[in-house]
Amino acid sequence: MALTGKEISQMHAQYIAQSWSKSGGAARPIKSGKGIYLYDYDGNEIADMSSLLVCANLGHSLPEIVDAIKAQADQLCFAAPCYATEAKSTLAKKIVDIAGADHFQRVLFTNAGADANENAIKIARNFTGRTKIFNRYRSYHGATLGASNASGDWRRFAAELGGANGFVKFIDPYTYHDGWDKADEEKATKYYLHLLEEQLHYEGTDNVAAIMMESITGANGVLVPPKGYMEGVRALCDKYGILMICDEVMAGFARTGEMFCWQNFDIVPDIITFAKGVTCGYVPLGGVVMSKEISKYFEDHVLQCGLTYSGHTLACAAGNAAVDYYLDHNICDHVKEVGAYLAEWEDKMVEKHACVGEARHIGLFSAFELVKDKETREPLDFYGCPNALKAQAIAKLENEYNVHTYGRENTLSICPPLIITKEQLDEILPKFDEVLTWIDEQLATVEKDPNYTTAMAIVK
Numbered sequence: 001m002a003l004t005g006k007e008i009s010q011m012h013a014q015y016i017a018q019s020w021s022k023s024g025g026a027a028r029p030i031k032s033g034k035g036i037y038l039y040d041y042d043g044n045e046i047a048d049m050s051s052l053l054v055c056a057n058l059g060h061s062l063p064e065i066v067d068a069i070k071a072q073a074d075q076l077c078f079a080a081p082c083y084a085t086e087a088k089s090t091l092a093k094k095i096v097d098i099a100g101a102d103h104f105q106r107v108l109f110t111n112a113g114a115d116a117n118e119n120a121i122k123i124a125r126n127f128t129g130r131t132k133i134f135n136r137y138r139s140y141h142g143a144t145l146g147a148s149n150a151s152g153d154w155r156r157f158a159a160e161l162g163g164a165n166g167f168v169k170f171i172d173p174y175t176y177h178d179g180w181d182k183a184d185e186e187k188a189t190k191y192y193l194h195l196l197e198e199q200l201h202y203e204g205t206d207n208v209a210a211i212m213m214e215s216i217t218g219a220n221g222v223l224v225p226p227k228g229y230m231e232g233v234r235a236l237c238d239k240y241g242i243l244m245i246c247d248e249v250m251a252g253f254a255r256t257g258e259m260f261c262w263q264n265f266d267i268v269p270d271i272i273t274f275a276k277g278v279t280c281g282y283v284p285l286g287g288v289v290m291s292k293e294i295s296k297y298f299e300d301h302v303l304q305c306g307l308t309y310s311g312h313t314l315a316c317a318a319g320n321a322a323v324d325y326y327l328d329h330n331i332c333d334h335v336k337e338v339g340a341y342l343a344e345w346e347d348k349m350v351e352k353h354a355c356v357g358e359a360r361h362i363g364l365f366s367a368f369e370l371v372k373d374k375e376t377r378e379p380l381d382f383y384g385c386p387n388a389l390k391a392q393a394i395a396k397l398e399n400e401y402n403v404h405t406y407g408r409e410n411t412l413s414i415c416p417p418l419i420i421t422k423e424q425l426d427e428i429l430p431k432f433d434e435v436l437t438w439i440d441e442q443l444a445t446v447e448k449d450p451n452y453t454t455a456m457a458i459v460k
């Protein structure tokens with residue numbers, strides 16, 4: 001007899017070690033999905049406004065991807081990495097073409113995002129003969145040992161206990177938090193780049209293999225960089241012979257209105273890592289795209305990387321179907337149009353709500369910056385307060401409104417599947433509005449720090 005939702009949830013609590021949480025807590029049992037919606041065992045329709053972990057870019061149960069997986073399963077589920085398969089070869093070519101075949105050549109497929117970054121680090125060190133990898137504090141690159149150490153947010157702490165060498169953190173261009181005005185964006189860029197260059201010197205520019213960044217920081221609050229920042233980092237890389245690695249695991253595959261997020265800027269990285277949206281999570285897959293120069297290097301040198309499931313046949317079949325869908329249905333154009341509509345609404349929320357300090361958005365990649373006080377910009381929840389107000393707001397959305405999303409610290413993300421329509425947004429966004437009103441009401445009871453100031457407020 002089929003299990004009930006309650007039984008599934010109870011077994012989850014008993015047998016599943018829950019990621020990034022204490023084990024034994026309740027988990028909502030999910031039965032199925034269609035388009036932007038998930039369905040639980042009580043028949044509730046849940047609007048997925050975060051594309052799960054910002055991976056279900058084309059929504060749930062898209063027939064084109066499901067059918068491709070079924071067809072591949074009937075033919076062959078898996079061939080070892082030493083074999084050439086149609087699914088793997090064609091997907092690699094498509095990804096190189098999307099990135100730009102004039103600059104990129106080869107793909108190393110991985111199982112997901114963390115091991116894509118892990119391998120990108122090894123490749124960068126091998127290619128340059130240098131050790132240090134520069135990463136930013138507000139970043140997440142995955143949960144394996146190297147990727148964790150590369151990550152900046154608190155999820156790296158457990159991995160740092162045993163350690164992995166050579167990771168240097170630098171400060172993000174988190175302009176709102178630091179107190180910059182929008183009008184001074186270019187000045188902010190110069191400031192952050194100046195600090196970065198200074199730090200490169202302190203670490204020894206000849207020791208630095210790569211600067212590895214999310215093209216736009218995702219989980220830590222959709223930090224769209226100030227104008228000229230990415231171009232400035234590229235210039236520093238060129239100046240000191242450092243590789244630029246763009247982590248596109250979350251921001252890639254049309255999320256920002258470009259197939260790769262770095263394509264929003266006037267740069268070309270040396271290495272790209274990807275996962276999530278390449279298959280929309282239907283089957284796990286990730287990868288590392290290498291420039292022609294790096295690809296050529298590994299024609300004469302052994303690539304000391306390998307995974308049993310590199311280029312997994314079922315996953316590549318899913319990837320081919322997903323990539324075809326993005327391109328054939330002009331998903332990037334749709335994202336730009338619907339994203340502009342979402343952005344307009346989010347900007348209205350900044351005017352309307354005392355708790356919304358800023359809305360950051362590009363394509364369908366967006367987050368609210370939640371504050372206690374707009375004047376001082378004091379964050380609603382300080383770094384590392386997991387059970388604070390924002391978390392309660394997210395639980396409220398899920399449990400009372402059947403809207404699923406996520407957020408870290410003082411940010412609340414809205415990153416729906418890229419196929420969402422304006423009509424669907426019209427139905428769902430008022431629920432966010434109501435929850436923001438609820439946060440506004442709680443602000444009266446929240447203790448503010450009378451001495452809180454941003455870094456720029458101190459300077460001024």
Ligand SMILES: Cc1ncc(COP(=O)(O)O)c(C=O)c1O
Pocket residue numbers: 053112113114115117140141142143214218219247248249250251275276
């Ligand atoms: C930017 C970024 N890089 C890497 C990862 C790790 O990917 P995975 O969980 O597939 O290993 C994530 C996951 O959220 C991510 O957001």
